[in-house]
Amino acid sequence: MTRFGLATIWLLHLLPLQVLAPIGRGAGWLLYVFARGRRRVALTNLKLCFPERSDEECRRIARGHFQVLARSLLEHGLLWWSSKARVQKLVRVEGLEHWLAVAGKPVIWLAPHFVGLDMGGARIITEWRGVSVYSKQKNPVFDRVLLHGRTRFETPVLFSRQDGIRPVVKAVRDGLPFYYLPDMDFGERDSLFVPFFGVPAATITGLSRLARLARAVVVPAVTRQLPGAQGYALRFYPAWENFPTGDVEADTRRMNAFIEDRVREMPEQYYWVHKRFKTRPPGEPGFYD
Numbered sequence: 001m002t003r004f005g006l007a008t009i010w011l012l013h014l015l016p017l018q019v020l021a022p023i024g025r026g027a028g029w030l031l032y033v034f035a036r037g038r039r040r041v042a043l044t045n046l047k048l049c050f051p052e053r054s055d056e057e058c059r060r061i062a063r064g065h066f067q068v069l070a071r072s073l074l075e076h077g078l079l080w081w082s083s084k085a086r087v088q089k090l091v092r093v094e095g096l097e098h099w100l101a102v103a104g105k106p107v108i109w110l111a112p113h114f115v116g117l118d119m120g121g122a123r124i125i126t127e128w129r130g131v132s133v134y135s136k137q138k139n140p141v142f143d144r145v146l147l148h149g150r151t152r153f154e155t156p157v158l159f160s161r162q163d164g165i166r167p168v169v170k171a172v173r174d175g176l177p178f179y180y181l182p183d184m185d186f187g188e189r190d191s192l193f194v195p196f197f198g199v200p201a202a203t204i205t206g207l208s209r210l211a212r213l214a215r216a217v218v219v220p221a222v223t224r225q226l227p228g229a230q231g232y233a234l235r236f237y238p239a240w241e242n243f244p245t246g247d248v249e250a251d252t253r254r255m256n257a258f259i260e261d262r263v264r265e266m267p268e269q270y271y272w273v274h275k276r277f278k279t280r281p282p283g284e285p286g287f288y289d
Contacts, residue, residue, distance in 0.1 A: 002141050013077030017090065018229035020078075024071025032066035039066070042272035044287055049197035050267075064268030065115075068225050072115040079122040080149035087153075091116075091123035091223070095236040099177075099219050102239045106216035107177040109236075110207065111223075112259045113184060113271035120223030120234040121179055126153045131171040132179040134158040165210065172214040179221070182206050183259055184271075185278045192249055193281050196256045197263075202279035208244045208251035218243055222262050225269055 012020055032039055042065055046058040053061075078090055099107065109130070111117055124130060134150065137143035150156065156179075157171050172178050185202050193200040211218055220237040244251045263270045277287050 002139050006141070006145055009074060009077040010081060012074055013081050016229070017075075017078075017231060020075060021071055021228045024074040025067040027074060028067030028070035029063070031070050032063050035066075038273040041275055041288060042066075045272045045274075045276055046267075048199050048277060048287065049263075061268050062272065065270075065272050068115050068269055069271075069273065072119070072225060076118065076149070079118060080145060080152075084126045084153055087122055088126050090231040091119050091234050092231070093123065093234050093236070095238075098236045098238045099221075102217045102219065106172045106175070106214045107239075108172065108207065108211055108214070108216045108218050109177050109179045109221040110218050110255065110258075111179050111181050111221050112262060113181060113274065114223060114225075114262070114266070114269045115271065116223030116225045116232045116234075116269070117181065117271075119225075119232040120221060122149070123223075123232075123234050124179065124221075125150070125156055129154045129156060129176060130179050131157040131159070131168060131176040133161055133168070133181075135161060165206070165213070169210065169214045172210070172216050177219075178210070178214075178216070180207065180210070182255070184274055185276055187279055191279070192252055194249060194253045194256055196276065197260055199277055200281055200284075201256070201277055203252050203256060205248045205252050207255050208248045211244045211251075212246075220258060224266055 012023065039062060042062045043058055046053070046061055050058065079087060111120060121132065134147070137146060150158070157176055159167050168178060182204050186204055188202055190206065191202040191204050194203050195201070196203065207218065210216065217239045219239050221234060222237070223232055223234045225232055243254065275288055280286055
């Protein structure tokens, strides 16, 4: 089944984007209908984060999310097998001056979980080396394809989550920007419960700790999916001033607040199918039962 799915994605990558994009959105309609468990997770997240919105508004955002998510999944073939020139055309870069302004310093690229996340990462390695964390996949065929896709051009330095923080800190200090994805629920370890859209969310404190240990500046890097043949836009934001502060909780709140602002700009593109509020403070019931 894995080989069949990958073969399908390979065939689709031969299509022009103006044809591939609507195919992906159509697949998203089907995914919304049939992936009932993930649809329920997405709707639960949306009601928690946007209590002021009606049920119909949340369903509309969820339908849009499944469309952009499915489209991004099918378009991964472009990242894995297209030429460097096509990847660069697929993802345009905005705000590059914000990173270049601090490029001589250790840098952490804060990359929240929007559906274009992998597109932005792939665009970066067509020109610049960096460091990131790689999770080995259980399926060896998929693992080979994914690893190939992430190491095709300017080969990044990849560490597993089990390697710990020290090699990442050393790489950042040595001048490799870290493409960092810290906005998922990884459990209570190394996490604090800080608000995300007003809901206590287990949030890892790694951004603050890494920035302090590596003496790094944080430059957010957010990738937006654009309509149809326009592809994607990777946007660098100005480096954060006065970060880290020494107050880890305040720093982590700042990260969540920044992500909230970006979610409000494109609510359908955040990764709502993830159980962001799975870990609860002691005594609180779960949301996804």
